[in-house]
Amino acid sequence: QSALTQPRSVSGSPGQSVTISCTGTSSDIGGYNYVSWHQQHPGKAPKLMIYDVSKRPSGVPDRFSGSKSGNTASLTISGLQADDEADYYCCSYAGSYTFWVFGGGTKLTVL
Amino acid sequence: QVQLQESGPGLVKPSETLSLTCTVSGCSISSGYYWGWIRQPPGKGLEWIGSIYHSGSTYYNPSLQSRVTISVDTSKNQFSLKLSSVTAADTAVYYCARGGLTGNYLGDYWGQGTPVTVSS
Numbered sequence: 001q002s003a004l005t006q007p008r009s010v011s012g013s014p015g016q017s018v019t020i021s022c023t024g025t026s027s028d029i030g031g032y033n034y035v036s037w038h039q040q041h042p043g044k045a046p047k048l049m050i051y052d053v054s055k056r057p058s059g060v061p062d063r064f065s066g067s068k069s070g071n072t073a074s075l076t077i078s079g080l081q082a083d084d085e086a087d088y089y090c091c092s093y094a095g096s097y098t099f100w101v102f103g104g105g106t107k108l109t110v111l
Numbered sequence: 112q113v114q115l116q117e118s119g120p121g122l123v124k125p126s127e128t129l130s131l132t133c134t135v136s137g138c139s140i141s142s143g144y145y146w147g148w149i150r151q152p153p154g155k156g157l158e159w160i161g162s163i164y165h166s167g168s169t170y171y172n173p174s175l176q177s178r179v180t181i182s183v184d185t186s187k188n189q190f191s192l193k194l195s196s197v198t199a200a201d202t203a204v205y206y207c208a209r210g211g212l213t214g215n216y217l218g219d220y221w222g223q224g225t226p227v228t229v230s231s
Binding site: 002044045046048051052057089091093097099100101102104105 | 149156157158159162170171172173206211214215216217218219221222223224
């Protein structure tokens with residue numbers, strides 16, 4: 001069982017927006033602003049999409065945005081495209097003993 | 112362009128030690144970043160194994176700490192993973208990744224991953 005809770009799946013039509021939630025505790029998401037999101041296509045390595053809750057690495061479209069409220073972080077993808085279909089994992093720093101925890105992953109289907 | 116490449120045996124026997132190396136190009140391993148190992152069992156999610164700073168400071172997943180050693184070889188621009196007393200539960204794709212300069216994220220650059228099977 002993963003430390004962070006994500007929905008197993010979400011779906012949306014091209015052009016629509018979807019939001020993926022990631023729920024933790026005050027010891028991880030709620031305690032630090034070190035939440036990141038990774039996109040993983042089948043058979044590929046994860047790709048960093050969001051870090052520090054809401055920052056985008058160079059080259060990531062601004063259709064991807066991140067936010068946090070309390071112990072829950074969210075990834076919103078607007079203007080859905082076919083290539084957005086992938087698994088998405090949240091990750092949070094969890095202090096100087098546990099360090100890093102992941103969510104179980106969410107499969108995004110573009111209908 | 113930063114590139115990471117994992118290498119090592121794809122098959123390890125139970126109770127033996129899994130050894131993998133990550134070769135980094137396009138970025139000096141001494142340039143201040145964190146370097147980490149993450150694994151993904153078949154059909155499952157990601158699990159952080161541990162990270163190392165260029166100075167040699169290490170940070171391990173508490174659930175694996177007793178079996179994990181991560182080291183760095185700055186002369187070869189490589190860092191390595193050793194996982195002892197492996198069982199079938201350690202079968203996974205193993206990734207190496209570059210973490211943030213301030214340790215604020217696990218990986219902006221990842222290797223392609225190397226599958227490791229634990230079986231006799």
